[in-house]
Every structure is written in structure tokens, then in C-alpha cells.
Amino acid sequence: MATCTGSGSFQTCYDAQSGNSYSVQRHGNTTTIQGYNSNTGSTWNQTSRKIGGTTFHNGMSSDGNSWSGTSRSIGSQTYHQGIDSDGEPYSGYSYD
Structure with a gap:
């Protein structure tokens, strides 16, 4: 469980168990997340931009591979699809 400080527009968080810290x-x-793991020295990031009912995500994983995807809300369901950091397609639903 991460402990976070800051306001709604800027927060920093740290999870002592995993070693992850992120802003x-x-x-x-637009929401931007920059992460660092003190146990491994790795970094990662994600940017999400919401336009209408669709959120566009992209980022760089800790192994240096990029990924991208979209999340589209329709009623109480959200449909997710994209390409993961291994270059594999993904898709699925979640419920609000």
C-alpha cells in the first residue's frame, strides 16, 4: 500500500514494500505518472489523456519498452484495448 502526499493536481507516493515511488x-x-523503484533502480512512466468518453494511454515500462492503449467507457462498462510492453495486443472489459 502506497503512502501519498500532495494535492489533487500533484502527488508523490511511496510503497515501502515494493520500493516503488512515483509522482x-x-x-x-491529462495525467502523467513518473515512477522509480529503489530496489531495482528502474524507471517507468505513463501519460493518460481523456477526450470525451475515451482515455488514451501510453508509457514506457521499466525494461524500456513502450506500450499504448485506449479505455472507452460505455454505460457502466469500460472497454480496454492496446499493445502491451511486450508488443502483444490486449483487450477486455471492466465494470464500474
Whole structure:
């Protein structure tokens, strides 16, 4: 469980169990996360932009591979699809 400090537009979080620390910055319809793991020295990031009912995600995994995807809300369901950091397609649903 991460402990976070800061406001709604900027927060920093740290999870002592995993060694992950990250910052979350929100500006309008864009959220950017920058992460670091103190146990491994690895970094990662994610940017999400919401336009209408669709959120566009992209990022760089800790092994240096990029990924991208979309999440589209329809009623109480959200449909997710994209390409993961191994270059594999993914898709699925979640319920609100």
C-alpha cells in the first residue's frame, strides 16, 4: 500500500514494500505518472489523456519498452484495448 502526499493536481507516493515511488501530475484532461523503484533502480512512466468518453494511454515500462492503449467507457462498462510492453495486443472489459 502506497503512502501519498500532495494535492489533487500533484502527488508523490511511496510503497515501502515494493520500493516503488512515483509522482502523479494532473493538468486538465491529462495525467502523467513518473515512477522509480529503489530496489531495482528502474524507471517507468505513463501519460493518460481523456477526450470525451475515451482515455488514451501510453508509457514506457521499466525494461524500456513502450506500450499504448485506449479505455472507452460505455454505460457502466469500460472497454480496454492496446499493445502491451511486450508488443502483444490486449483487450477486455471492466465494470464500474
